[in-house]
Structures are given as structure tokens and as C-alpha cells.
């Protein structure tokens with residue numbers, strides 16, 4: 001890719017620029033200020049996050065990317081109210097977050113459906129918790145199930161569904177409670193590449209139809225670009241926001257855009273940030289002679 005003459009990822013077409021101008025005029029839904037999180041462990045304190053600052057606007061789709069262990073899951077757990085921040089503040093629609101609440105929908109990588117409930121009853125669960133009666137909850141649940149394209153499976157139990165279908169039910173269940181923000185932690189991480197790519201398009205299509213804000217964690221560079229308005233790139237040790245990238249790819253998105261110059265320019269920038277040259281140097285410095293035998297050439301060498 002180094003040989004390709006790409007435009008800078010900072011270059012935006014008129015349409016893309018106009019979209020960002022409009023987006024930035026919207027209300028701020030989520031405001032994270034000077035957020036820090038330190039865990040006490042047997043080996044002493046571990047600072048997972050330090051001085052994290054960012055804002056997310058209404059109906060914005062933000063992805064978060066960074067190396068393994070940089071604090072992505074910790075961040076989302078603090079936003080969910082499952083973990084208390086050590087320092088700083090999280091405001092959701094102006095209210096401090098310190099406990100879980102129905103204003104936040106969660107979808108994780110592991111399948112979290114209740115195996116003893118049908119698809120419809122899983123989606124109804126959150127609605128019933130909000131005080132809806134059986135008939136209303138059933139009607140609402142069916143609408144959400146339809147939105148994720150699973151109406152034929154409403155009365156089926158989770159173990160009869162594929163991984164992708166289970167995650168579509170999890171998304172329907174999270175959205176049914178009408179959260180202000182959907183928090184997703186590598187929700188497609190366990191799926192095969194083809195299913196994963198379909199799920200990305202499904203999610204974008206669902207998001208286009210409803211008024212919700214999404215914060216989506218991934219370690220897949222293409223997924224981060226394909227879905228996002230903006231990408232937060234986290235650094236490790238301690239986790240902090242290294243860069244915020246405005247994705248220069250127009251919407252609506254389609255997989256055909258993966259090879260377009262705007263997409264590739266964002267891809268190149270993410271590559272530089274996530275795989276800095278020092279990582280390659282470190283890898284080149286590994287002494288592997290014990291394993292390969294001295295002077296022996298393998299097919300992979302060039």
C-alpha cells in the first residue's frame with residue numbers, strides 16, 4: 001500500500017464535509033472528560049485508562065479501535081455503569097453515569113440471550129421491565145424482530161439460531177428499550193468473515209432507520225472505517241485517545257467502497273497509528289535462529 005498515491009485521509013468531499021458540519025451542530029449525547037480507571041491487582045495498580053476525553057453527537061456512529069489491552073472494554077464498561085471511573089466524568093444527555101440504566105443498550109461479543117426464552121420473549125424481556133403489558137410488549141417486540149429480519153424466527157429458541165442471527169436478536173433486544181446510546185463491544189468478533197460483513201451492513205441499515213447513537217468497539221481496521229462517522233484511536237499503557245479520525249467515506253456505505261481511495265486513505269492512517277514502524281522493527285529484532293536453524297531459508301523469505 002505504501003506505493004499507492006492516496007489522497008490524505010484529511011481531504012473531504014463537499015458532501016462529506018457538509019455531513020460533518022451538520023453532525024457537529026447536533027446535541028452532544030455523550031461527554032467523557034478526563035476519564036481514568038485504575039485497577040488494583042496482586043502486582044500493584046494497573047492504569048487501564050488515563051485522561052480520556054471525547055464527545056459523541058446525537059445519531060453519530062463512533063467506533064473505537066486500539067491494540068489489545070488498551071482499555072476498550074474498560075471504557076465501555078464505565079460508560080455502561082458496570083465499572084466505576086477512578087477519575088473524571090461521564091455525562092449522558094447531561095446526566096452523570098454511575099450505574100447501569102435503560103438509557104444505554106448493550107451488545108457484547110459473547111451471546112447473551114436467555115436460552116430458555118424464545119426470540120420474541122427475549123426481546124419482550126426489556127419491554128416488560130419497562131412496565132409494558134403483555135400485548136404491547138409482544139407487538140413492539142415483533143416490530144423490532146422484523147427490523148432485524150427475523151420475523152420467521154420469533155418463536156424459535158436461541159440454540160436453533162446461527163451466531164449472526166443471535167447477535168441480530170441481541171441488537172433487537174437492546175434497541176427495544178429505546179436507549180439513547182447503543183454500546184457495542186466487538187459484537188461481531190466471534191463471527192466468520194462473511195457473516196461479519198453481512199452483520200455490518202445490517203447494523204448500518206438498522207441505524208439509518210432509527211434515532212440512535214452508537215459507540216462500537218472493534219479491533220478490525222476495515223470494520224472501524226466501514227461503520228463510523230468518526231473513529232477514536234486509543235493508545236495503550238495507559239489507554240488514552242491518540243487521534244480522532246473523521247472518516248472521509250460518503251454514506252450510504254457499501255462494501256464496494258472498501259477499495260475506493262477515501263477508504264484506503266483512512267485505512268493507511270489507521271495502519272500507521274496501530275502498527276507503527278517500531279512494531280515491525282521489534283518483530284525484526286526477534287531472535288528466531290533457534291527455531292529455523294542458522295542459514296536455512298524458508299519459502300516465506302524474500
Ligand SMILES: Nc1ncnc2c1ncn2[C@@H]1O[C@H](COP(=O)(O)OP(=O)(O)O)[C@@H](O)[C@H]1O
Nearest residue numbers: 039041046048067068069070071072073074075
Ligand atoms: N477487573 C480487572 N482487574 C485488573 N485489571 C484489569 C481488569 N479489567 C481489565 N484490566 C486490565 O486493564 C487493561 C485494559 O483491559 P481491557 O479494557 O479489557 O482492554 P481491551 O478491551 O482494549 O483489550 C488490561 O491491562 C487489563 O489487564
Ligand SMILES: [Mg+2]
Nearest residue numbers: 072073074185
Ligand atoms: Mg476488550
